[in-house]
Amino acid sequence: MTTDWGEKSTADLMNKYVSKEMGYGVPREGWRICLAHEFKEKRKPFQAKDVSLANAWGHIGLGIRYLKWWYKKTQVEKKAPFIDMFRAQPLRQIYGAPLGGIGGGTITRGWRGEFCRWQLNPGMYHYKTVIANQFTVCLRRGGQTVYQQVLSVEHPPTLQGWNWGYCGEYAFYHALYPRAWTVYDLPGQNVTLTCRQISPVIPHDYQDSSLPVAVFVWDIENKNDYDLDVSIMFTMVNGSGHKDDKSGGHWNEPFHLEKEGEAVSGVLLHHCTTVNPYTLCIAAREQPDREVSHQTAFSPRGTCSGLWSDLLTDGRLDSPTGSSPPTTKGEKVAAALAVSCSVLAQSCNNLEFSLAWDMPKITFGAREREHIRRYTRYFGTKGDASPSLSHYALKHYRQWENSIEEWQRPVLQDSSLPFWYKSALFNELYYVVDGGTVWTELPEDADVSGGVRSKDGGLPAQPTVIKEYGRFAYLEGQEYRMYNTYDVHFYASFALIMLWPKLALSMQYDIAGSVVQHDHTERLHLMSGQYSPVKTKNVVPHDIGDPDDEPWERVNAYLIHDTADWKDLNLKFVLQVYRDFHLTQDSQYLKDMWPICKAVMESEMKFDLDEDGLIENSGYADQTYDGWTVTGPSAYCGGLWLASLCVMCKMARLLDQEETYQCYRDVLDRGSTAFDKLLWNGKYYNYDSSGRHFSNSVMSDQCAGHWFLRASGLGEGEYQAFPKEKIQSALKSVFDLNVMSFAEGQMGAVNGMRPEGVPDHSSVQSDEVWIGVVYGLAATMIHEGMREEGMRTAEGCYRSVWEKLGMAFQTPEAYCEKGIFRSLAYMRPLSVWAMQLLSASHDF
Numbered sequence: 017m018t019t020d021w022g023e024k025s026t027a028d029l030m031n032k033y034v035s036k037e038m039g040y041g042v043p044r045e046g047w048r049i050c051l052a053h054e055f056k057e058k059r060k061p062f063q064a065k066d067v068s069l070a071n072a073w074g075h076i077g078l079g080i081r082y083l084k085w086w087y088k089k090t091q092v093e094k095k096a097p098f099i100d101m102f103r104a105q106p107l108r109q110i111y112g113a114p115l116g117g118i119g120g121g122t123i124t125r126g127w128r129g130e131f132c133r134w135q136l137n138p139g140m141y142h143y144k145t146v147i148a149n150q151f152t153v154c155l156r157r158g159g160q161t162v163y164q165q166v167l168s169v170e171h172p173p174t175l176q177g178w179n180w181g182y183c184g185e186y187a188f189y190h191a192l193y194p195r196a197w198t199v200y201d202l203p204g205q206n207v208t209l210t211c212r213q214i215s216p217v218i219p220h221d222y223q224d225s226s227l228p229v230a231v232f233v234w235d236i237e238n239k240n241d242y243d244l245d246v247s248i249m250f251t252m253v254n255g256s257g258h259k260d261d262k263s264g265g266h267w268n269e270p271f272h273l274e275k276e277g278e279a280v281s282g283v284l285l286h287h288c289t290t291v292n293p294y295t296l297c298i299a300a301r302e303q304p305d306r307e308v309s310h311q312t313a314f315s316p317r318g319t320c321s322g323l324w325s326d327l328l329t330d331g332r333l334d335s336p337t338g339s340s341p342p343t344t345k346g347e348k349v350a351a352a353l354a355v356s357c358s359v360l361a362q363s364c365n366n367l368e369f370s371l372a373w374d375m376p377k378i379t380f381g382a383r384e385r386e387h388i389r390r391y392t393r394y395f396g397t398k399g400d401a402s403p404s405l406s407h408y409a410l411k412h413y414r415q416w417e418n419s420i421e422e423w424q425r426p427v428l429q430d431s432s433l434p435f436w437y438k439s440a441l442f443n444e445l446y447y448v449v450d451g452g453t454v455w456t457e458l459p460e461d462a463d464v465s466g467g468v469r470s471k472d473g474g475l476p477a478q479p480t481v482i483k484e485y486g487r488f489a490y491l492e493g494q495e496y497r498m499y500n501t502y503d504v505h506f507y508a509s510f511a512l513i514m515l516w517p518k519l520a521l522s523m524q525y526d527i528a529g530s531v532v533q534h535d536h537t538e539r540l541h542l543m544s545g546q547y548s549p550v551k552t553k554n555v556v557p558h559d560i561g562d563p564d565d566e567p568w569e570r571v572n573a574y575l576i577h578d579t580a581d582w583k584d585l586n587l588k589f590v591l592q593v594y595r596d597f598h599l600t601q602d603s604q605y606l607k608d609m610w611p612i613c614k615a616v617m618e619s620e621m622k623f624d625l626d627e628d629g630l631i632e633n634s635g636y637a638d639q640t641y642d643g644w645t646v647t648g649p650s651a652y653c654g655g656l657w658l659a660s661l662c663v664m665c666k667m668a669r670l671l672d673q674e675e676t677y678q679c680y681r682d683v684l685d686r687g688s689t690a691f692d693k694l695l696w697n698g699k700y701y702n703y704d705s706s707g708r709h710f711s712n713s714v715m716s717d718q719c720a721g722h723w724f725l726r727a728s729g730l731g732e733g734e735y736q737a738f739p740k741e742k743i744q745s746a747l748k749s750v751f752d753l754n755v756m757s758f759a760e761g762q763m764g765a766v767n768g769m770r771p772e773g774v775p776d777h778s779s780v781q782s783d784e785v786w787i788g789v790v791y792g793l794a795a796t797m798i799h800e801g802m803r804e805e806g807m808r809t810a811e812g813c814y815r816s817v818w819e820k821l822g823m824a825f826q827t828p829e830a831y832c833e834k835g836i837f838r839s840l841a842y843m844r845p846l847s848v849w850a851m852q853l854l855s856a857s858h859d860f
């Protein structure tokens with residue numbers, strides 16, 4: 017089916033839309049869905065029962081150890097496990113673009129307008145639709161209210177004094193992150209409302225992008241032959257739907273702030289919890305021909321008819337002065353703000369609202385340290401910034417939109433790029449903000465290097481980039497609660513290095529600092545059942561900690577495997593260092609990272625037991641595919657190793673270290689020969705060289721090393737690690753088998769495929785599709801001149817996630833061909849930006 021805006025859609029997200037209205041200023045490109053749409057396919061999260069008998073056998077030990085650990089964590093320590101395998105989030109096919117800038121907390125709205133996913137406590141998600149948080153429209157003609165409607169398709173059991181059940185067939189949602197539009201044709205009214213939601217997420221901007229605010233602009237089109245008075249009312253509960261909302265002591269107060277020729281007024285909702293208190297703020301821009309009115313406090317329980325009739329009577333609210341009393345235990349409080357304007361016959365007008373939340377100081381679960389959020393640099397740490405934040409947002413949002421448009425324009429205007437790709441590229445970016453993201457100031461007394469100097473000196477205690485641009489962390493996944501999981505960030509890092517390079521470098525300094533540190537505390541690793549140290553010196557950590565503990569202080573929240581023995585982490589650090597240098601040309605960064613690169617390469621060298629120049633995997637899942645065993649030299653880790661040697665040669669040359677160059681060159685030459693001999697089978701690189709039945713599986717990610725070389729401007733001449741024709745043949749095999757012979761070529765690339773064209777079911781991860789891996793693979797294909805194949809590969813994932821499975825704004829780590837998915841709202845799919853990096857040098 018071809019839609020009105022020219023896109024070929026496979027899922028007919030708009031086929032229930034009955035109106036002809038296309039809204040005000042809604043772009044053509046993005047993800048569009050009618051509010052009446054229902055996704056047919058309902059998938060379930062991966063659970064232990066989905067493990068085949070053969071795979072269960074190999075995981076019994078892990079299963080028992082995990083169960084014991086889980087019991088202690090949840091029942092004794094009363095904490096949330098970093099991965100809760102017994103309470104995976106069910107699929108709610110409701111999410112839309114989140115509100116807010118980077119690292120100040122997020123409030124996600126659903127595509128039907130609900131306020132439904134909350135991350136105000138750093139890194140901790142709370143999935144709850146707060147039904148009283150709504151926009152309501154009131155139309156008045158000649159002094160009489162003719163129409164008043166909550167702009168929600170819901171029919172909740174509470175608040176029955178409100179007019180619910182707006183007909184979803186007259187509205188659609190359109191997301192082009194960081195903006196989103198909802199177009200409501202008001203049935204029988206000849207009025208169209210377009211709500212534009214804007215968050216300050218602006219590439220290369222390190223100030224406004226940190227602000228915990230969003231703006232809602234309501235464009236009102238009156239197609240009648242008579243004038244109308246239109247009011248929009250914004251209602252908000254003091255809280256997030258959490259049980260804390262009833263803990264007592266919360267209170268609201270109206271405010272008015274006038275400065276620099278601009279005035280805003282609204283209501284502050286002080287949420288006075290002992291841990292991480294905050295203030296929510298609903299506000300509107302004052303203008304001579306707009307009337308702003310409010311209701312400081314109402315109870316969002318019962319029928320709530322009082323508030324409804326208050327607006328119905330005259331299109332405005334009572335506007336009492338003074339604060340509300342603090343709530344008593346068990347009581348909830350909400351506030352309302354209404355803005356009205358006249359809209360002349362056959363003309364348009366607009367109304368502007370903002371939502372801000374101010375939680376300047378945060379503590380993580382362990383509460384050992386207080387952290388200061390980045391935006392406090394501009395708005396202070398006192399917790400009184402909501403009025404100024406709202407004022408700033410309402411004054412600057414047009415500038416934000418200009419910057420966003422300027423940045424998105426070249427992609428949107430490129431007619432050679434398909435629509436789905438434009439949507440994928442911008443909408444997947446939600447995760448930079450909604451990945452439990454925190455962006456904090458580096459404390460004065462912090463020593464990133466842990467007081468440990470590497471052999472060559474090097475790492476500063478307070479690296480300039482962290483001092484100036486702050487500390488950044490995002491979760492591996494909303495459900496996999498570990499910050500900066502490094503083997504996964506390897507894929508996702510393209511978005512950061514291309515759009516906020518200072519944050520990418522800041523994070524690298526943090527990782528470098530933790531490389532040189534150790535934690536000798538012995539702990540049980542659940543897969544092996546062995547005790548070993550939490551952090552070994554001179555290896556890259558798996559992650560920098562759990563937000564329910566004390567991230568940065570205690571790294572490696574992941575305890576499934578001892579990752580000191582993982583083969584990919586160190587290599588991924590080296591590869592990112594050089595890729596980042598190539599893209600930023602920051603030579604101080606290169607100099608600072610060089611000793612760390614050498615240290616981790618030295619650690620890695622120990623994995624070449626037979627000294628043939630090629631590392632070997634250890635016969636367990638010792639890399640990012642942490643449920644897929646690898647034995648001996650392998651395509652994935654061997655390829656990353658050769659690519660790392662290649663960039664070490666390049667960096668040694670740049671830093672005039674000839675002896676070091678020669679040393680890496682020698683290993684690279686020997687390693688390449690071994691790689692070829694042990695893994696090349698004439699068509700592709702075998703999964704591993706164990707010689708077991710599944711060792712000749714076709715791995716979709718077998719060219720990951722080459723991908724990074726290309727992204728770093730290498731991969732040819734002196735800095736070539738893989739023969740071009742072999743890479744091309746391998747990619748062709750992956751396309752033919754993992755993509756086209758899987759799910760009729762419609763779901764991306766399965767991680768592992770047997771040469772005869774059946775998915776490799778030998779492990780719990782080989783028959784999964786990892787969306788982030790697929791986008792990286794597509795980037796590699798495009799760079800190797802296989803544009804059609806690359807686009808087709810990536811399109812399968814985009815359409816599955818966004819159009820078929822109802823997983824918008826929660827792209828998971830993985831799905832299988834049928835029935836299940838794993839780990840919603842995951843970091844890795846940000847790798848879609850790699851397609852954009854490589855396409856820049858291509859006619860694409």
Ligand SMILES: CC(C)CCC[C@@H](C)[C@H]1CC[C@H]2[C@@H]3CC=C4C[C@@H](O[C@@H]5O[C@H](CO)[C@@H](O)[C@H](O)[C@H]5O)CC[C@]4(C)[C@H]3CC[C@]12C
Nearest residue numbers: 064067072075076078079503574576640641642643780829
């Ligand atoms: C005896 C029972 C019937 C069988 C029970 C089997 C289960 C205990 C295991 C079967 C599958 C396992 C899970 C597979 C994947 C996991 C992901 C992992 O974390 C992150 O995964 C990323 C890959 O997706 C990786 O790149 C990151 O570095 C990791 O941080 C955590 C473990 C697990 C959930 C794993 C746990 C045990 C099973 C459910």
